[in-house]
Amino acid sequence: MGVSVITETSQYLTFKLEDEIFSLDISKVREVLDFTKITKVPQTPDFMLGVINLRGSVVPVVEMRRKFGLSQAQTTVHTCIIIVEIELDDEIMVLGALVDSVQEVMELEPGQIEPPPRIGSRLNTKFIKGMGKRDDEFIIILDIDKVFSADEFVMAQQLSSEQLSAAQNE
Numbered sequence: 001m002g003v004s005v006i007t008e009t010s011q012y013l014t015f016k017l018e019d020e021i022f023s024l025d026i027s028k029v030r031e032v033l034d035f036t037k038i039t040k041v042p043q044t045p046d047f048m049l050g051v052i053n054l055r056g057s058v059v060p061v062v063e064m065r066r067k068f069g070l071s072q073a074q075t076t077v078h079t080c081i082i083i084v085e086i087e088l089d090d091e092i093m094v095l096g097a098l099v100d101s102v103q104e105v106m107e108l109e110p111g112q113i114e115p116p117p118r119i120g121s122r123l124n125t126k127f128i129k130g131m132g133k134r135d136d137e138f139i140i141i142l143d144i145d146k147v148f149s150a151d152e153f154v155m156a157q158q159l160s161s162e163q164l165s166a167a168q169n170e
Contacts, residue, residue: 013102018065031083036052048156052081114130126143127142
């Protein structure tokens, strides 16, 4: 799904990782949480931080900095977890995305959005829906459904169900 599909004004939740501004379609965002205790789970990729308890549901949390190959940052008062709904093969999963800070909900007109950059064939940019422009800054519009591979999606589902089973057996 390229930028050509974005034909009407859409709302996006913007957030920061390092000095870059990213955004998600607001329809994929369930809520934004202050940073909370994350229960570590052994033998998961380094970007999979663990799980949180969200009103009785086990939700896997991914550190977006690590997922995108950025260095790990210190947790601050601005660090938060964006609870998103990801769809893969007609299945919906709830996932927490740890980000440096949430900025705002903003609207972008189709004329403010350019196609994702072509950066050679070796770099995967399939998860970028487009590049939003506002004033003099670029906003990377993510396709959150394509940020994670099918294997990572399955791993996160297993992580949730294993943690839920463990909690019920205590």
